[in-house]
């Protein structure tokens with residue numbers, strides 16, 4: 428189980444718990460504004476873009492190559508960008524904070 | 530929206546798929562306090578359609594559908610989901626809809642999100658063929674998978690070489706089928722891509738031992754003892770234990786037509802997704818809508834359009850007008866290849882193809898009308914897709930010579946005109 432905190436563009440902070448699946452799905456289930464997951468999690472749409480809190484970056488790890496291709500030229504990219512559909516939920520993610528990019 | 534204005538009102542949505550469901554949740558978030566009632570003839574909890582022909586069809590364990598939202602979210606947002614219920618008519622003067630069991634439901638605002646259904650071409654014998662299915666719903670994939678399981682030889686004929694046909698071919702091949710695709714035109718994906726892309730996909734399927742055959746006009750299906758034989762007008766024929774039909778769709782406009790709404794290649798809506806009736810909106814695959822970027826009316830079959838129009842309609846109904854102004858995008862997954870498309874290529878007069886040096890499976894095709902970039906098809910190339918989107922949105926002028934030069938890497942500024 429992992430507790431994950433989302434901070435939306437309007438600075439709402441929501442902490443939720445996930446057991447399985449990916450972080451995009453967890454966000455959609457919990458109606459996190461700005462995470463739509465339109466492609467269903469196949470790395471095709473970037474509607475699940477988040478900025479990881481820098482101090483949590485080591486827990487989360489770097490994007491895979493398909494993902495970093497989608498992020499590199501995204502207008503909202505930061506050094507800590509991830510597509511949340513590519514982040515599998517595991518205990519390792521417990522306590523992380525994610526800022527919703529859109 | 531002011532507190533009292535929607536409290537005792539009812540918003541009814543016909544069709545609970547990508548468009549209708551995203552509309553319902555957005556409407557709630559935008560502040561609608563009244564009832565939200567969805568109707569769909571499909572009995573399943575609303576699900577993502579794109580995986581049906583992709584990951585879902587080739588997966589071994591298919592008990593888990595990809596839901597748009599978990600079932601409990603409907604209750605927690607107070608959205609009433611009526612599944613397995615068909616709407617048969619709309620009375621726009623008295624503002625109610627009628628269901629197939631003759632019951633009525635009144636509305637203050639109505640949203641038509643009826644999408645489209647597969648077009649079944651009038652081929653001799655198509656109605657009596659054995660194991661012949663379209664590919665649009667969960668039930669279709671289950672039927673296809675059962676037919677696969679029960680067939681020893683697993684000979685599959687797919688009629689139509691569009692995205693759905695090709696994705697279905699790739700997915701069934703993965704599960705051990707012998708697949709033949711019969712395309713009537715001289716190349717696959719003819720309606721939607723440049724010859725360069727058709728060539729790429731042709732090669733990809735051949736490498737994967739799928740028989741992609743073009744100029745194949747199917748004229749008859751004969752079925753003897755459960756085995757189909759599919760005949761083309763060039764005197765060839767193909768045996769099939771299973772046939773999948775993917776030759777395009779018919780828009781579900783009948784309800785709107787009967788109700789007297791304006792129809793033109795779909796339900797005609799304005800930039801806020803409103804139909805010719807002030808209290809009726811239409812969203813998704815069923816609409817014919819204006820795209821400001823391309824300055825013309827279009828009809829799209831895509832998740833992007835369904836979701837973006839859903840948001841526009843929800844805002845409009847809550848009095849927060851936003852106008853629809855999205856650049857269309859779409860994707861397709863076949864084997865290990867991801868195709869991403871952005872923009873509308875229709876009307877192009879020049880194509881630039883870039884094959885990246887380190888990997889020929891990493892490609893992009895750039896569609897221009899004179900100097901205007903209209904669209905990009907990117908194969909395993911997220912960078913081209915994202916940059917293409919930026920260039921199209923910003924109406925950037927590109928230096929085609931630089932774009933052609935694969936020594937110049939992708940960068941936001943590297944292809945701009947000096």
Ligand SMILES: Cc1cc2nc3c(=O)[nH]c(=O)nc-3n(C[C@H](O)[C@H](O)[C@H](O)COP(=O)(O)OP(=O)(O)OC[C@H]3O[C@@H](n4cnc5c(N)ncnc54)[C@H](O)[C@@H]3O)c2cc1C
Pocket residue numbers: 543544545546547548549568569570571578579580581582614615616617642643644645646664665666693781784812813814815829830831832833835858859860861862
């Ligand atoms: C196999 C497949 C693969 C696809 N792949 C992609 C892809 O990779 N990327 C992409 O962007 N798009 C893809 N699409 C297209 C995408 O799924 C559609 O654009 C999208 O589903 C449109 O959503 P919609 O809600 O407008 O219409 P639909 O999904 O067609 O939903 C309409 C709903 O209305 C219901 N309905 C209709 N009439 C009535 C009535 N009278 N009463 C009650 N209910 C009614 C139907 O049962 C249906 O559930 C794919 C489609 C298919 C079929």
Ligand code: FES
Pocket residue numbers: 451463464465466467468469470471472473474475510511512513
């Ligand atoms: S959900 Fe589409 S890229 Fe993550």
